[in-house]
Amino acid sequence: MINGADTTWLMISSALVLMMxxxxxxxxxxxxxxxxxxxxxxxxTFAIAAMVSLLWFVFVYSEAFSGSGAWIGNLQAAFxxxxxxxxxxxxTSIPESVFVMFQMTFAIITPGLIIGAYVERIKFGAxxxxxxxxxxxxxxxxxxxxxxxxxxxxxxxxxxAGGIVVHLTAGISALLAAWFxxxxxGFPHSVQPPHAPWMVMVGAAFLWVGWFGFNAGSALKAGxxxxxxxxxxxxxxxxxxxVWMAIEWIKFGKPSLVGAVTGxxxxxxxxxxxxxxxxxxxxxxxxxxxxxxxYAAVLVVKRHMKVDDALDVLGVHGVGGAxxxxxxxxxxxxxxxxxxxARSIGAQFLVQLQAVVIVGIWSLAATVAIIFAVKALxxxxxxxxxxxxxxxxxxxxxTGYHSAG
Amino acid sequence: MKLVIAIIQPHRLEIVRDALLGxxxxxxxxxxxxxxxxxxxxxxxxxxxxxxxxxxPKLKLEVAVSDERAEAVxxxxxxxxxxxxxxxxxxxxxDLEAALRVRTGERDTDAL
Numbered sequence: 001m002i003n004g005a006d007t008t009w010l011m012i013s014s015a016l017v018l019m020m021x022x023x024x025x026x027x028x029x030x031x032x033x034x035x036x037x038x039x040x041x042x043x044x045t046f047a048i049a050a051m052v053s054l055l056w057f058v059f060v061y062s063e064a065f066s067g068s069g070a071w072i073g074n075l076q077a078a079f080x081x082x083x084x085x086x087x088x089x090x091x092t093s094i095p096e097s098v099f100v101m102f103q104m105t106f107a108i109i110t111p112g113l114i115i116g117a118y119v120e121r122i123k124f125g126a127x128x129x130x131x132x133x134x135x136x137x138x139x140x141x142x143x144x145x146x147x148x149x150x151x152x153x154x155x156x157x158x159x160x161a162g163g164i165v166v167h168l169t170a171g172i173s174a175l176l177a178a179w180f181x182x183x184x185x186g187f188p189h190s191v192q193p194p195h196a197p198w199m200v201m202v203g204a205a206f207l208w209v210g211w212f213g214f215n216a217g218s219a220l221k222a223g224x225x226x227x228x229x230x231x232x233x234x235x236x237x238x239x240x241x242x243v244w245m246a247i248e249w250i251k252f253g254k255p256s257l258v259g260a261v262t263g264x265x266x267x268x269x270x271x272x273x274x275x276x277x278x279x280x281x282x283x284x285x286x287x288x289x290x291x292x293x294x295y296a297a298v299l300v301v302k303r304h305m306k307v308d309d310a311l312d313v314l315g316v317h318g319v320g321g322a323x324x325x326x327x328x329x330x331x332x333x334x335x336x337x338x339x340x341x342a343r344s345i346g347a348q349f350l351v352q353l354q355a356v357v358i359v360g361i362w363s364l365a366a367t368v369a370i371i372f373a374v375k376a377l378x379x380x381x382x383x384x385x386x387x388x389x390x391x392x393x394x395x396x397x398x399t400g401y402h403s404a405g
Numbered sequence: 406m407k408l409v410i411a412i413i414q415p416h417r418l419e420i421v422r423d424a425l426l427g428x429x430x431x432x433x434x435x436x437x438x439x440x441x442x443x444x445x446x447x448x449x450x451x452x453x454x455x456x457x458x459x460x461x462p463k464l465k466l467e468v469a470v471s472d473e474r475a476e477a478v479x480x481x482x483x484x485x486x487x488x489x490x491x492x493x494x495x496x497x498x499x500d501l502e503a504a505l506r507v508r509t510g511e512r513d514t515d516a517l
Contacts, residue, residue, distance in 0.1 A: 032451075193449050193456040248453070258451045299453050312452060 002086070003093035009222035010094045010102050016213025017105035021049050021112050024210055028203025028265070029116050031196040032258075032311050036390025037120045038195065038400040044115050044124075048131045049108045055135055056104045064140040065103065068149040072141055092220045102217060103143075110139050110166045116311030117174035120184050121387045124395040125378040130177070133370045138169050142359050156342055157355035158328055160229070161218035163273025163321035164359050171318015172363040175301070175309055180371045181380065183308035185387055191308075197258045204261035208237055211268045215275035228337055229275040232283035233268065236275075239287025240267025240294070247295050262316060266294030269320030274328040279337020286324055286331055294320050322356050406501035406514060407475040411466040412440065412494040413486040418464055424485035425468065428477055432517075436465045444492035463494060469501055471514050 026045040030038045052060075062077035076082065080100060089099035111131040118127070145152040146159050159165055184191055194200060215233040219226035244263025245255040270290025271283055278286065298315035301307055309315065329348035332338035341348045374380060381387075386394035393399060413421060418435065425433065439460035446459035470478050479496055486494055506516040 188454070190457060190459075193451055193458065197451075248450070251453075252450050254450075256450060259453070262452055295453065302454055 001093055002088050002095055003221070006093045006221040006223075007095060007098055009226060010098045010217060010220065013213035013217025014098065014102045014105050016210045017102070017109065017217065018049070020207055020210035020214060021045055021105070021109045024203050024206030025109060025112050025115070026203065027199050028207060028261075029119065029311055031199030031201075031203060032116075032194040033119050034192045034390065035195040035401055036392055038392065039398050040124070040391035040395055041115060041119055043396060044119075044127050045112050047124075047128060048112050048115070051128060051132060052108045052111060052135055053104060055132060056100075056107055060107065060135055060140050061100055061103065063136070064107075064143040065099075065148045069144075070151040070154070071144070072150075073144050073148055089220075094220065099220075102220075103147075106162060106166060106214075107135060107139060107143070110162075110170050111135055113167070113170035113313055113317050114174045114177060116313040117178040117309045118181055119310050120391065121181060121382055122177075122391075123379045123382050124391075126374050126380050129378040130370060130374045133373060134173060134367065137366045137370060138173060138363050139165075142169055142362065145359070146355070152355050152358070155354065156348070156351050158277060158348070158352065159273045159325060159355070160276035161215040161272045163269070163325040163328075164355055167269045167272060167317040167321025168325070168356060168359055169363045171314040171316075171321065172360050173367040174313030174318065175307060176364065176367045176371065178307050178309040180368075180375075181308075183306075184310060185384065187308045188302060188306065194258060197256075200258050201261050204264055208234075208264055208268065211237070211272075215272060219276055225276050228279065231280060232275050232278050233271050235280055235283040236267040236271035236287035236290060237264045238267070239284050240264060240270065240291030243267075243288060243291025244295055247292070262298075262312070263291050263295070266290050266316045266320045269317045270294070270324040270327075272321060273325040274331065277328060277332045277339045279335045281335030282331035282333075282338050285334055286327060289327060290320050290323060293323050322360075325352050325356055328352060406504060406517070407470055407472055408499050408501045409466075409468045409470060409475060409478050409482070410497040410499065411468075411482045411486065412438070412463050412496075413466060413482070414488065414493060415462055415464050417486045417488070418466075421466065421482055421485040424481045425478065428474075428481055430468060430470065430474075430478060432468070434467045436467075438463050438465045442492075442495065447492075461492065469504055469517050471517060 026042045030041040033041055057080055059078040062075050063073045066077040067074035083096055087096040089096045111134050143165050144150045146157055146165050211233055212230050216226040216230040241260050241264040245260045248259045249255040267287045267290045271286050294316050297319035298312045301309050301315045329345045439462055446457055446461050449456050449458055468478055482496055504513050504516040
């Protein structure tokens with residue numbers, strides 16, 4: 001039975017999550033790169049959004065959500081051929097069309113997150129082929145395992161809105177993409193700083209608001225779960241912002257805008273898997289942990305592992321998503337407002353740990369194979385000359401900023 | 406005629422302009438430039454990582470004046486642009502061979 005309020009909320013949520021990609025993630029990332037690469041980043045988000053939408057229609061929705069196989073869906077919903085206008089999605093009171101749309105926006109933004117690792121030096125064709133293969137081989141299977149009735153769902157893994165399905169998969173794969181691509185010219189000591197920090201803030205602000213659709217929409221209905229998820233999401237973002245601000249203020253004597261807004265995104269990634277299961281106290285606890293741990297993770301990847309994950313996809317998203325997934329069993333019981341666990345805290349933690357490790361290993365293995373395929377079929381690195389000239393002109397024949405006249 | 410070329414800190418522009426207006430200089434050209442001298446750039450921190458900004462933003466002022474006013478212009482730019490910190494800039498003075506006002510065709514000191 002289709003419910004109007006639930007349907008409305010999920011339609012709004014779908015729009016909010018699409019906004020996280022267009023333009024929020026585009027702005028967030030484009031402000032962090034050099035001026036000569038701004039268009040390439042914006043274009044990557046736009047092109048991935050369009051391409052993933054078509055793939056979702058052709059067979060990837062079916063691969064993720066049709067049937068109840070342990071490993072992967074079937075192809076019975078390919079081309080969305082069995083989509084009666086009035087059908088409700090099983091177990092919900094929203095139309096199947098809205099469920100397809102809502103989940104599509106998640107499939108759009110997840111490969112989009114990986115952009116942050118390979119910016120400023122990758123071929124455009126490689127971006128498209130990598131994203132397409134990654135959607136089919138990493139996103140859709142993992143999505144099925146956890147949200148489509150696969151084996152991790154059967155084990156009881158909890159991932160309300162995508163700490164594992166979205167942020168962990170993207171973070172791990174981003175690290176590998178950056179590793180195989182090699183660092184940008186001058187890394188680590190003379191890489192150029194972000195060309196437009198104000199744009200990073202605009203992007204992060206849109207991400208913050210869009211995240212209400214991402215997390216509260218994942219309740220798949222309007223009501224108390226969605227309401228509490230929205231509050232928890234907001235509190236975690238606010239807390240992690242304050243944590244980054246405090247760390248930078250103490251460490252460098254000045255808090256920075258780019259740091260503060262990065263903290264917000266780290267807090268949002270951390271609360272994501274737990275957003276529907278915690279109360280306000282649990283959300284603040286996750287925000288504290290998320291802020292501190294993502295700050296450390298960004299330094300570890302860049303300074304100690306010396307991988308040029310250019311815009312810190314692993315440090316902020318991968319680590320945040322994994323952290324929230326692992327801490328989830330410990331924080332649902334903080335204060336009132338959380339949901340009870342189906343098993344003991346220790347047992348649930350073990351399930352979460354298994355899910356994180358299995359998904360992490362799968363993301364790693366599949367991404368390595370994808371990268372080799374992309375290298376062979378579409379090329380990979382733009383080349384030193386193209387990198388120096390900038391991707392805007394080299395790949396697209398366009399220039400982001402013209403001087404007066 | 407002399408061409409006074411001053412490289413100054415961007416935030417001193419309004420003060421320098423007021424000072425030049427105060428001694429009757431009515432025109433100048435300002436260009437945004439980047440460069441470094443003994444200052445050797447500065448550091449900025451993004452997400453905990455230090456970036457060296459070796460070419461720092463500066464403004465380049467160009468003022469064409471008659472020979473007798475050149476010294477006063479140089480002195481007032483120096484006074485107005487001075488903060489005492491490293492990175493305050495430089496002033497160059499070069500001989501100017503000719504000048505022409507495009508609208509009227511007036512030449513040399515009449516064109517200034």
